[in-house]
Amino acid sequence: MIKIYYFYISYFIFGINMLRYMAQMPALIPKEVEIQRLKKIWLIVIAMGSTAASVEVDNFVDGSLHQTSIRDSAFTPAHWWLYSHFITLPLGWGAAAIYDRKIPVLRGPNNSMNTGLKMTILGYLATMFTIGVNEMWHFWFVEEIFAVPNHWMFNMGVVVAFMGALAYVVRVYARLVELGAETPGENPYVAEMYKMALEGKLYSRAIP
Amino acid sequence: MTLPKGFGSGSAGGSSSADIERMIGKRVENMTGMITISFWAALIATFGGTAAGYFYYPWAYPTASGHFAFIVLTIIETIGYIFCVKVMEEGSNKNSNGIIGASVAGAVAFVLFVSLYVGW
Numbered sequence: 001m002i003k004i005y006y007f008y009i010s011y012f013i014f015g016i017n018m019l020r021y022m023a024q025m026p027a028l029i030p031k032e033v034e035i036q037r038l039k040k041i042w043l044i045v046i047a048m049g050s051t052a053a054s055v056e057v058d059n060f061v062d063g064s065l066h067q068t069s070i071r072d073s074a075f076t077p078a079h080w081w082l083y084s085h086f087i088t089l090p091l092g093w094g095a096a097a098i099y100d101r102k103i104p105v106l107r108g109p110n111n112s113m114n115t116g117l118k119m120t121i122l123g124y125l126a127t128m129f130t131i132g133v134n135e136m137w138h139f140w141f142v143e144e145i146f147a148v149p150n151h152w153m154f155n156m157g158v159v160v161a162f163m164g165a166l167a168y169v170v171r172v173y174a175r176l177v178e179l180g181a182e183t184p185g186e187n188p189y190v191a192e193m194y195k196m197a198l199e200g201k202l203y204s205r206a207i208p
Numbered sequence: 209m210t211l212p213k214g215f216g217s218g219s220a221g222g223s224s225s226a227d228i229e230r231m232i233g234k235r236v237e238n239m240t241g242m243i244t245i246s247f248w249a250a251l252i253a254t255f256g257g258t259a260a261g262y263f264y265y266p267w268a269y270p271t272a273s274g275h276f277a278f279i280v281l282t283i284i285e286t287i288g289y290i291f292c293v294k295v296m297e298e299g300s301n302k303n304s305n306g307i308i309g310a311s312v313a314g315a316v317a318f319v320l321f322v323s324l325y326v327g328w
Contacts (some may be wrong), residue, residue, distance in 0.1 A: 042296075047288065077258075077265060
């Protein structure tokens with residue numbers, strides 16, 4: 001019972017602190033500087049998004065190869081493609097994390113890394129280390145069954161990374177809208193939805 | 209507004225436009241050249257990757273399959289390229305539609321040439 005009480009108290013204090021930080025953030029850097037920095041983050045995000053889309057294409061290419069040759073080697077084009085991207089993605093998002101420190105509004109709890117970014121990097125790091133785990137597995141088990149545990153790590157890593165990236169991208173976009181650098185859709189209904197989302201009233205007013 | 213160390217006049221005061229320019233560094237609307245070079249580097253790397261497939265492993269990667277992957281990836285990269293340039297230039301008086309148009313047309317011509325004449 002006491003433990004539950006402590007949990008609630010700490011959660012409450014954390015919430016209060018979050019509100020305090022959010023109230024302080026907007027005045028830390030000039031608006032124009034923040035817009036430029038957010039857009040530089042945007043460039044990295046678009047490059048990483050294209051890379052992630054490319055990995056999805058290779059998922060089919062690699063799967064197609066493994067239907068003709070069950071287990072070949074680590075050095076087939078489909079594997080170069082897959083593995084190089086699973087190294088590029090954590091490094092690229094890591095670059096985003098380094099630059100991200102220049103934008104106060106994107107900081108995570110207690111001035112740590114943004115939670116979405118944290119999840120993205122951890123997810124892709126999992127896929128990067130799974131390259132080695134996967135090769136060790138296939139050294140002993142010369143098959144290429146989709147459902148073996150070493151492949152779960154690839155898939156779960158990607159899912160965690162996608163969830164984090166979505167949270168981060170929405171945060172960056174909402175901030176650009178807030179600063180007036182991005183305009184919400186021209187459709188008045190969509191514009192109204194963005195406006196309500198920024199006011200935190202999207203669901204309470206849009207859904208009767 | 210409090211500015212980082214090294215910026216501003218030293219006393220408590222606002223930031224000048226020179227300070228703001230220095231904090232920004234290279235502006236994103238001036239990065240079109242770099243973005244275009246990156247797009248072409250990605251495109252050529254993609255061609256190299258798919259070509260390695262059908263030249264070195266033709267038993268596993270028929271040429272048509274490699275070209276299909278090349279076309280799909282070029283579309284992904286082109287969307288990213290257009291998105292990058294348009295988002296970076298919005299709100300400024302820069303307009304690089306000519307560069308984008310030439311670059312995308314060049315990419316289309318390159319992909320058509322590769323798909324029709326390379327690896328068959």
